[in-house]
Amino acid sequence: MEWTYAGANVTVPRTADIPPQFRFKNSNGNVVQEILDLMDPWRDGENPVHTVELEGRELMPIVVPLNGRKAWWGIYAGHHANTPQASPFIKVNLSHVELTSMFTIELEGSVRSPRLVRAYPGEYIPPLPWMTSARQIPGGVQLCQKYWRKHALIFRQSAMKASAREPGWFRH
Secondary structure, three states, X not given: OOOEEOOEEXXXXXXXXXXXXXXXXXXXHHHHHHHHHHOOOOOOOOOOEEEEEOOOOOEOOOEEEOOOOOOEEEEEOOOOOOOOOEEEEEOOOHHHOOOEOEEEEEEEEOOOOEEEEEEEEXXXXXXXXXXXXXXXXXXXXXXXXXXXXXXXXXXXXXXEEEOOOOOHHHHO
């Protein structure tokens, strides 16, 4: 069994950016299928980003604003990119984090051959500047840098391998 969209099996590349708990067969993998079922068809040539409010659900976001706090730098251990690079993390008291009922999925390919490239709780989050997809979004790497200078992934010990320095894109 796999995720499906409009009767077609959804391919999930090895490099897809999906938090572990939302991957197929994991504790919240059904959330992705719920959203795929709610999506309107898209035209070939489009790469849809679809955000849905899951009424009655409260999900922990993966990204929060820095709000002047200093980020920690690390390699996201759960990231499936070929060569993940340093990303901003922040330690927060999880009981103070505002939960979200929103969930976003990003697809590419076609209606007959959809590929799920990203899925995460919350509204649209630009890719990290080092991700290949950062060059392909409207606004490109520059938009991603601007966003990630003000936001960070929520720190979880198991999700990060420490990195000594912030990357060059963060300083400029």
